[in-house]
Amino acid sequence: EDQVTQSPEALRLQEGESSSLNCSYTVSGLRGLFWYRQDPGKGPEFLFTLYSAGEEKEKERLKATLTKKESFLHITAPKPEDSATYLCAVQGSGGGADGLTFGKGTHLIIQP
Amino acid sequence: EAGVAQSPRYKIIEKRQSVAFWCNPISGHATLYWYQQILGQGPKLLIQFQNNGVVDDSQLPKDRFSAERLKGVDSTLKIQPAKLEDSAVYLCASRSTGRGSYEQYFGPGTRLTVT
Numbered sequence: 001e002d003q004v005t006q007s008p009e010a011l012r013l014q015e016g017e018s019s020s021l022n023c024s025y026t027v028s029g030l031r032g033l034f035w036y037r038q039d040p041g042k043g044p045e046f047l048f049t050l051y052s053a054g055e056e057k058e059k060e061r062l063k064a065t066l067t068k069k070e071s072f073l074h075i076t077a078p079k080p081e082d083s084a085t086y087l088c089a090v091q092g093s094g095g096g097a098d099g100l101t102f103g104k105g106t107h108l109i110i111q112p
Numbered sequence: 113e114a115g116v117a118q119s120p121r122y123k124i125i126e127k128r129q130s131v132a133f134w135c136n137p138i139s140g141h142a143t144l145y146w147y148q149q150i151l152g153q154g155p156k157l158l159i160q161f162q163n164n165g166v167v168d169d170s171q172l173p174k175d176r177f178s179a180e181r182l183k184g185v186d187s188t189l190k191i192q193p194a195k196l197e198d199s200a201v202y203l204c205a206s207r208s209t210g211r212g213s214y215e216q217y218f219g220p221g222t223r224l225t226v227t
Contacts, residue, residue: 004154032214043116043203043218044155087154091214097168098207099145100216102154 002027002092006103013078013110021073021086021106029093033071034100035064036087044087078110114139116219118204124225130192133222137185137206143167145216146179146189147203155203161187162209194226 005024013019025033032051036044048057050066057064061082063074073086085107089100117136125131137144142163147155158177160168163184172179176195181187191198201223205216 034215036218041220043205043220046215046217049215089154096162097160097170098143098214099147099157099160099168100155102156104152104154 002090002101004088004090004101004103006086006088006106008106009104010107011109013075013108015079015110015112016077018074018076018078020075021088021108023071023073023088023103024069025071025088025090027090027092027101031091031093031098033066034089034091035062035071035073036089038085038087038105047086075108078108080110080112083108083110116204116206116217118202118219118222120222121220122223122225124227125194127196127226128193130190131194131224132188132190133202133204133224135187135189135204135219137187137204138208138217140208141206141217142184142209143207144181144187145205145207146187147205147218149201149203149221151200158189191224194224196226199224199226 003026007022035047038044048064053068061076065072085105087105089102144161146158149155158172159179161181164181179189201221203221204219207216
């Protein structure tokens, strides 16, 4: 059974204070690891897909990295508008069934 | 490009009543998913469709939940009868079946409260 554990559960930072969110996973054959952002009352918004260890992707102040056991979402000089819940999910190599297994998320608050 | 549409956005029902949710995926997306997100948790897959066929419904509580996608476009998820523990946000997602396209795009969700 695929499993995803995210830490910390919640993180409060000052504006401009860089940090990293962790996503540890176990999966039988990783097809992809996904990061989503979710704002209150909205559906998850796609950020990144990582496919193999060593891969990195960037978007504005966010950078996602992947190893064989975990992924990190690095946030550089965050702004208040980066406040949201960040969800990590994995997709195993289960043939045609490719639903995502999500972690519980990290609730990030950026204070001005 | 229009996103995934869902309705209603909110629904309040009493336990043992029935309820239905509707989803219209992104145009051209053949794969459609329904997820359940309980407060404080990540989304949990309920069912996956490819066109109008079911690919995976292993986590769907089939004694009370049903879903269909008759013409391979819109989908409906039904709960009958509802229980208190069904209170959650029901999210619909869709994905292109183009080569290398694995990311799923989510709708705004339907928040269900069972009293």
